[in-house]
Amino acid sequence: MTTAESKAPEVEPLRPIRSGRSRNHAEQWSWLFMRGSGVLLLVLIFTHLFINLFSGDGVNQIDFAFVAGKWASPLWQIWDFVMLVLAMIHGGNGMRLLINDYARRTWMRKTLKTLLAVCVTTIVVLGSLVIFTFDPCPLDASGDLLPGVPTFCEDVR
Amino acid sequence: MTATAEAPSKAGEVPSFDVTLRIQRMDPDGTPDHPAGEEYWEEFTLTMHGTDRVLDALHKIKWDVDGSLAFRRSCAHGVCGSDAMRINAKNRLACKTLLKDLNPKRPITIEPIKGLPVEKDLIVDMEPFFASYREIMPFLMTSGPTPERERLQSPEERARFDDTTKCIMCAACTTSCPVFWTDGQYFGPQAIVGAHRFIFDSRDEGEWDRLEILNDKAGVWKCRTAFNCTEACPRGIEVTKAISEVKKALNTGVV
Ligand code: HEM
Ligand code: SF4
Ligand code: FES
Numbered sequence: 535m536t537t538a539e540s541k542a543p544e545v546e547p548l549r550p551i552r553s554g555r556s557r558n559h560a561e562q563w564s565w566l567f568m569r570g571s572g573v574l575l576l577v578l579i580f581t582h583l584f585i586n587l588f589s590g591d592g593v594n595q596i597d598f599a600f601v602a603g604k605w606a607s608p609l610w611q612i613w614d615f616v617m618l619v620l621a622m623i624h625g626g627n628g629m630r631l632l633i634n635d636y637a638r639r640t641w642m643r644k645t646l647k648t649l650l651a652v653c654v655t656t657i658v659v660l661g662s663l664v665i666f667t668f669d670p671c672p673l674d675a676s677g678d679l680l681p682g683v684p685t686f687c688e689d690v691r
Numbered sequence: 692m693t694a695t696a697e698a699p700s701k702a703g704e705v706p707s708f709d710v711t712l713r714i715q716r717m718d719p720d721g722t723p724d725h726p727a728g729e730e731y732w733e734e735f736t737l738t739m740h741g742t743d744r745v746l747d748a749l750h751k752i753k754w755d756v757d758g759s760l761a762f763r764r765s766c767a768h769g770v771c772g773s774d775a776m777r778i779n780a781k782n783r784l785a786c787k788t789l790l791k792d793l794n795p796k797r798p799i800t801i802e803p804i805k806g807l808p809v810e811k812d813l814i815v816d817m818e819p820f821f822a823s824y825r826e827i828m829p830f831l832m833t834s835g836p837t838p839e840r841e842r843l844q845s846p847e848e849r850a851r852f853d854d855t856t857k858c859i860m861c862a863a864c865t866t867s868c869p870v871f872w873t874d875g876q877y878f879g880p881q882a883i884v885g886a887h888r889f890i891f892d893s894r895d896e897g898e899w900d901r902l903e904i905l906n907d908k909a910g911v912w913k914c915r916t917a918f919n920c921t922e923a924c925p926r927g928i929e930v931t932k933a934i935s936e937v938k939k940a941l942n943t944g945v946v
Contacts (some may be wrong), residue, residue, distance in 0.1 A: 561912035635860060635873040 564627055571624040578617045597682050602670035605629040611665050618661045705740045710795035712737065714760070715802040716812050722759075729787035730809070735797065739790055745778055745801070746785040753901030762813035767813055769925060776813050777802040781921040782863040806875065819875065820862050823882040827904055829889065829931050832897030848893040855888040855933050857926045864920035876909040880920035880930045883911060887933040890946060899944050902937070911938050 559651040587629050604610040629650050671687035672680050679687050712735045721727035735752050746764055753760045764774040767786045774785040778801055779793055785801075795801050807815040834840075860880065865871050865879030886905055890898040905911045911934055922929035940946050 559906060561908055561910070562906060565912045565938070566942065635870060 540541050540562065564631075568624065571620045575617070575620055575624060578620065582613070582617060600662065600672070600685055602668070602684070605665065605668050606670075615662060615665050617656055618665070622661075623657050626650055695743065704801055705742045706743050707738055708791075708795055709776070709791055710739050710748065711735070712745075712752070712906070713798040713800045715750075715800075716760070717809050719811055721759055724740035729853040739776045739795070741789075741791050743790050743813060744786055745776075745783075745788045745793070745799070746774060747791060747795040748787060748790060748799075750802075760813075770859065773862040775804050775861040775866070775925070777866075779932040782867045784861060784863070784925045787925055793796075804862055806868075807874045817862060820865055820879065821860075823865075823878045824860070824885050826878070827882050827886040827901050828887075828897060829885045831889070831892075831895055832900065832945075834896055842894040844893055848881070851893075852888050854928050855884045857928055858884050858888070859926060861942075863923040864928075865927055867919040867923035869917055869919065870913050870915060874909075874913065877913045878905070878909055878911075880914075880934060881939055883914075883934050884928060884930055887937055890937065890940065898940075900943055902946075905937055906941055911941065912939075912946070 586596060605614075630647060633643055633646045633650065637646055671683050674680050714733055715730060716725075716733050717728065717730045717832045718725065719727055721729075725731050726765055735748075735756055736749055737751050737756075739748055739751070745854065746751065746767060749760065749762055750763075753762075762772070762774065762776070762785070764786060765771040768772070769787045770783055772784075775782055776786065777787055778788055782804055803809050803815050807817065807819060809815050860881065862881060864884070865881045867878070868880055871877050871879045883905060884899045889895045890901050914931075914934050916931060916935075918931050920934075921928075921932070924930055
C-alpha cells in the first residue's frame with residue numbers, strides 16, 4: 535500500500551453514455567409535455583371550476599340537470615374530453631417519473647408502470663364513453679322513459 | 692477556560708461559550724459499544740469561542756477528546772471542498788460555518804452528506820460523485836492545430852460561464868438533491884455545473900458531446916427545480932440556473 539499511495543489514482547475509462555440510454559430524446563419530450571400540458575390544464579381546470587362553482591348559482595346549481603345541460607353542448611363535451619385526456623396523461627407521466635425515482639428493482643418498475651398504464655387507459659376509455667354516450671333521458675324497449683329519470687325529461691319529449 | 696474563571700477579562704477578548712455537538716457516527720470495524728457498521732449519535736460538549744467554526748470544534752474533539760472521530764478536511768479555508776457535511780440538516784462546509792451563527796444554545800447536529808455510502812463517521816465514498824463528473828468530460832475539447840499563443844476570449848464570452856468556474860467539487864449540491872437521494876443514477880447538479888463550465892466556453896468545441904450525455908435518461912431532465920442545490924452551494928453558484936441554461940440549450944439547439 536505504501537508504494538501505491540504515491541501514485542495518482544487510476545482513472546476509469548470513459549463510458550460514453552451511462553445506464554438506461556434514452557430513446558429518441560424521450561425524456562426531453564416528457565419534460566416539454568409536462569410544461570405544455572401544465573399551461574393548458576391551468577386554463578382548462580380553472581375555467582371548469584369557475585363555470586361550475588362560481589358563475590350562476592355557484593355550488594348549489596350542480597345537480598343531474600346541470601351536468602346534462604352542459605353535456606348537451608359539444609363545446610363542453612370537447613372541453614371535458616381534452617381535460618380528461620390531458621390530466622390523465624400528465625398525471626400518468628408524472629407518476630412514471632416518480633416510479634423511476636423510487637422503484638429500484640426492474641421487476642417492480644415494470645409491474646408498477648404496467649399497472650399505471652392499465653389505470654390510465656381504463657379511466658380515459660370509461661371517461662370518454664360517459665362524455666360522448668351520455669343520455670339524460672334513456673328510453674325502454676317500448677319507447678317510454680325509464681323509471682327514475684329526472685322530471686325535466688317529460689318536458690323535453 | 693471560561694472568561695469568569697480567569698482574571699478580569701481583557702478588552703477585545705473573544706467571548707467563549709459551551710456548545711454541544713451531536714455527531715452521527717459509524718465505525719466499519721465496530722467499537723466495544725457498537726457493532727460494526729451501526730450508525731449512532733454521540734454528543735460532545737466543548738467550550739468554544741465566538742470566532743470558532745464547526746471545523747474548529749471537530750478538531751478539538753479529534754485532538755483533545757476522541758481521536759477516533761473521522762472527517763475530511765484539507766485547506767480549512769473554503770477552497771478545497773473536502774469538508775462538506777450536513778450541519779443542522781443543511782449541507783455546508785464545516786470550515787465556513789461559524790458556531791455562533793448556528794444558535795449554540797441548542798445541540799448542533801452533524802451528519803455525513805446524504806446519498807453517498809458512509810465509510811466512517813463523516814467520511815463518505817465520493818467515487819459515484821466523481822464518476823458522474825468524469826462522464827461529462829470536464830476537459831477542453833478542440834479540433835485543428837494547437838495555436839502558438841493562448842486561445843483568446845472576450846470578457847463577454849468569459850462571463851457566460853464565470854459562475855460555474857467557481858465550483859470546488861464539495862458535493863454539497865448533489866447530496867442535497869432529493870432526486871439524487873432516491874435515484875443514485877442521476878448525474879446530480881455538480882456534474883451539470885461541471886458540464887456548463889465547458890458547454891458555454893467559447894474556446895471549447897465539445898459542447899454537443901456533453902449536451903448529448905446530459906440529454907440521457909439520468910441527465911438534466913431528472914431535475915425537478917427543487918433549488919436545494921443553489922441553497923447548499925458554499926460558493927454561491929446559481930446551480931439551478933446553470934441547469935436551466937443547459938435545458939434551454941437542449942430545447943433550442945442554441946448554445
Ligand atoms: C393546474 C394545472 C397543472 C399544472 C400547471 C401542472 C404543472 C406541472 C409541471 C410543470 C410538472 C413538472 C414538474 C417537474 O418536472 O419539475 C408537473 C408534474 C406533475 N403533475 Fe402536474 N400540473 C397541473 C395539473 C396536474 C393534475 C390535474 C395532475 C393529476 C392528475 C397532475 C399530476 C402531476 C404529477 C403526478 C406530476 C409529477 C410530480 C413530480 O415529477 O414530482 N398535475 N405538473
Ligand atoms: S456547485 Fe457548489 S455545492 Fe456543488 S460541488 Fe460545486 S461548489 Fe460544491
Ligand atoms: S477544508 Fe477545504 S473547503 Fe473546508
